[in-house]
Amino acid sequence: MTSAVLARPEAVREPGHDTVTGKWSARYSVAVTSDEPVFAGHYPDFPIFPGVCVLECVRTAAEASVPPAADGVRLASVESTRFLAAVHPGDVLDIELVWEQRGADWRCTAKVATGRGPAASVRCRYTGGAAA
Template sequence: MDIRRIMRKLPHRYPMLMVDRIVELEPGKRAVGIKNVTINEPVFTGHYPDLPILPGVLILEAMAQVGGLCLLPEEGLEASGETPMVPLFTGVDNARFRKPVSPGDQLRIEVTVLRVRGLVGKIAAVATVDGQTVAEAELMFAWGRV
C-alpha cells in the first residue's frame, strides 16, 4: 500500500503521519509497515540536536498507525459519504525500547492482531531496524469517529 492509499485511510497528516508504506497486509490479522526516519523530521530540532534520536512515543504512534491500517477493512471506508469509524489508539501494555532509532534508519513495524471484540481490539507490535528489535508493545484500540 503506497502513501496515497495510506492517506485515504488514515486521518493523520504531516508531521504526525508515521508510516510511509505497507509492504504486507492481511486485513484483520497482520501487517508490516515501513517508516523511513530522516533528519528532516521536526522532532529532531529539539530531541537531542547533537545526537538525534526518534522518541519512543513516536515509535509507538507508528506502531498504532500500522495497527490501525491492519484493523481497517481493505476497501470501502474511503468511498463512504459519512465520516467513517476508525480504530483509535487507546492504550499500551508491555512497551519496551531496546535500541535507539536515528536519522537514516528504516523502521520496520510488524503487527499481529491479538483480538477484536465489539468496538475494541488489541495488537502486538515489534519494530526493527536492520533486523534488530528496537521496540515492542501491545496496543489497544477502540473504534470511533474523528
C-alpha cells in the same frame, strides 16, 4: 488525528490473515529521515528519534491495518511498550503487526526493528467498532 511525525508507514505486506497462525497481520516500513521536526532540539549532536514517535509510527500502521471485523475501533490504551534500542535519522523501521480479538476489544501487538535489530515492542488495546 494530527501527527507530529512526518514519516508515513508504507505497506510491505498488505493486511490479511496469516495462513500459519490464522491471525490478522501486516508489515510496514517507515523511513526515518533527518527532516523530522522532532530532531530540531532532541540531542542536536546525536539525534535520536523519540520513543513516542516510534509509538506514533506503530499507531499509524496499526490503524491502517485494522481487520474488517474491527472496523471503527479506536485506541483505548497502550498496554505496554518496551524500547530496546535507539532509532536514528536514516534508520528504517520495520513494523510487524498482529491483531487479535479479546472479548469485545482488540489487541494489536507490534514488533519494531531497524537494520541493527529489535528497537521496540508495543501492545495496544482498541475498543468500539462495528461489533460494539
